[in-house]
Amino acid sequence: MSKRKDGQARGKYTLELKLEAVPVTPKILGLPVQTLGNWVRLSGKGQLKGAGDKPVSPEQMELDRLRAELSRVKMERDILKKANGVLRAGSPVKYAWIAGHKARWPITLTCEVLEVSASGYFERWRRKDCTKPSKPEVNKRISDEALLVHIKAIHAEGKEEYGWPKMWKELLARGIRVGKERVRKLMQRHGIKARGKRKFVVTTDSKHSLPIAPNLLDRKFTPEAPNQVWSSDITYIATDEGWLYLTGVIDLFSRQVVGWSMRDHMQTSVVTDALRMAWFRRHPAPGLIFHSDRGSQYCSHEFQNELKGYAMKSSMSRKGNCWDNAPTESLWGRLKVGRLYGRRFATRREAMDELMDWLNFYNHKRLHSTLGYVSPMTFEQRWIAAQQQDRKSV
Template sequence: MKKATRARYTLEFKEEAVRLVNGGERISTVARNLGLAEQTLHNWVKAAGNGGLKGPATSSVSAEQMEISRLKAELSRVRMERDIPKKSCGVLREGVVVKYAFIQRHRHIWPVSAQCSVLGVSARGFRQYPDRAAAPDEAGNGRVSGMALLTHIKAIHAETRAAYGWPRVWRELRRRGIRVGKERVRRTMQDNAIRARSRRKYKATTDSDHGLPVSDNRLNRDFQPGQPDRVWTGDITYIATQEGWLYLAVVIDLFSRQVVGWALGERMTRTLVIDALTMAWFRRRPAEGLIFHSDQGSQYASADYQKTLCGYGMLGSMSRRGNCWDNAVTETLFGSLKVERLHGMRFETRRQAKDEVIDWLIFYNRHRMHSTLGYMDPMTFEEVWRRQQNTQAA
């Protein structure tokens, strides 16, 4: 009998998972969003509290390191109390519903109780907010008044950080049980100058000027595999901070467009893309023969990365040189991240940028409507598919 392989997660990934729990999220919610067993996450939280959280093949934490961790936690608390008013300056002048939407959007970053205190709203009222926001404002036919509709639209606009234009706002309203016409939503948003963030171009980060061997283009722009974990794609992007660049590597399952692995780092190295792939493999455990597609960047063409692919039983595939359309899905993901969340933001530290990126990735996987998926979010789309497969097999 073949011995099961134990999952190995980087220390950074463990720390991010623990931070979400300490920020007020339930262990069950964080575990589901990150694809972890609840007991595993519980163990990480307990270990972090004792100063014993470790990455793979690391030594025990000394008393001095534990004290440093305690001081870092205290500093983090002070920064949190400083940063909440800084990031919510526009929300402070808005009504209570928009404040609740801000809290909902940042609950992965800061504790709900702390945000409620800073914004001057009650935690009890926030807990009741989702039910109130979804309820029609008028009895009988379920039609909402103009002012109520505007409040709902503003709440969605704040929750999604201006990611949605009127078509997605209308679909989100319908998903929340609010019956309203498309034209009415479009006109209300137009009359009140509520619009999605505008797009801008970003430069590429691919370094294909190297002498390393490259893989054939096995994907050949077939972006719609028939089931999960048959084809993955990956790429790297960058985020500017006052401390320097922060680089993000992702792995996307083309079937559901879900980001199944990611890594963040100060340098754009082969270790960054290997960490993202390792996270994806341990979360999903795909069968051998999966196609992994990337550009011809030196990180993906490196011997270490190709060895990792081979070890996981995956087949490499690479875009043609200088052809971004061969990896269009990943390019689109980065465009959405930068347009919907990062555009116009200035980060003093890499830590701040990491918080925003991870928050958006969780939002993208669990909540963001995707036109290719029939306006479902990636995780719901895959869950529906698996239920259908189980029903057909029964």
């Protein structure tokens, strides 16, 4: 330890600690780093003032402190909720999870919440370059122990949705070059597998006298561009407070969920709200085909008038034929098997939070075999980039 001018010992801080410390406080307080730096400099000169040049009272300072503490508590809650299964895993899996979420939360905070050493992360995890797995795979064969760490981390992050085919694709996407048979055998040896499939009941109410639209889709599930065909359906989730009904609207081009609504009832608003959300997010051109089943909500005059107002064409499946709306039925299967099976929700709010988390995971991260093992968002972004490149080359 060297000495400062005032005789006090000068601390030696590692580069990793400095890089980590800089963004922590601004993130907790919700402030830009530059703003915080300006406040520190003004405080040293005795020139720090509040809004409108008014002095800051002790009550206001306490209120600001409480707000900062509340922000930190919320971040810790989000980390605990997101980590879930990782909490029961060993340090290597936790370090892998922390590395995968370092852009979202401060590393020191996630280490504290997951009860692992921050120094251990920097000294062992980052030194071994585990956050950049492409280098060791290029130079030499990754060991089974290291590969198993990656597999367990992906398995926990994806809430146990991936079997070995998607796991292999996800490893390749992360730069880990490994054979699919090796992944299959390693997962089988350690009992790592996707959640089991389960049959779910269809709840469409088609016993009504409302007008039925023709089947314009006719099982053509691969449109050539976004916002040409949307498909919608309603499913239900049990909670201790009663049923929660979820309506989803997906764009069949990228299989992205573009609109949704959650209600405690099966009235027409559960579908009209999902449609409005999808329209405000996407603003499709007139002529879009909106496909659904023959449920009374979709056949209602209110919903049909909503479609006409958006210049959309209504299309409906044949009676009792779930295959006419297979992509949306498949979406609900993935949701219930991958995230809801075996879960019990005390409140509808708890179920809604879980559904929102899954919808975000599905749109942005979940590999889709129909899309060549990329996420819906990635598939659409690549298509848009290709279209822009083609226009530039013309």
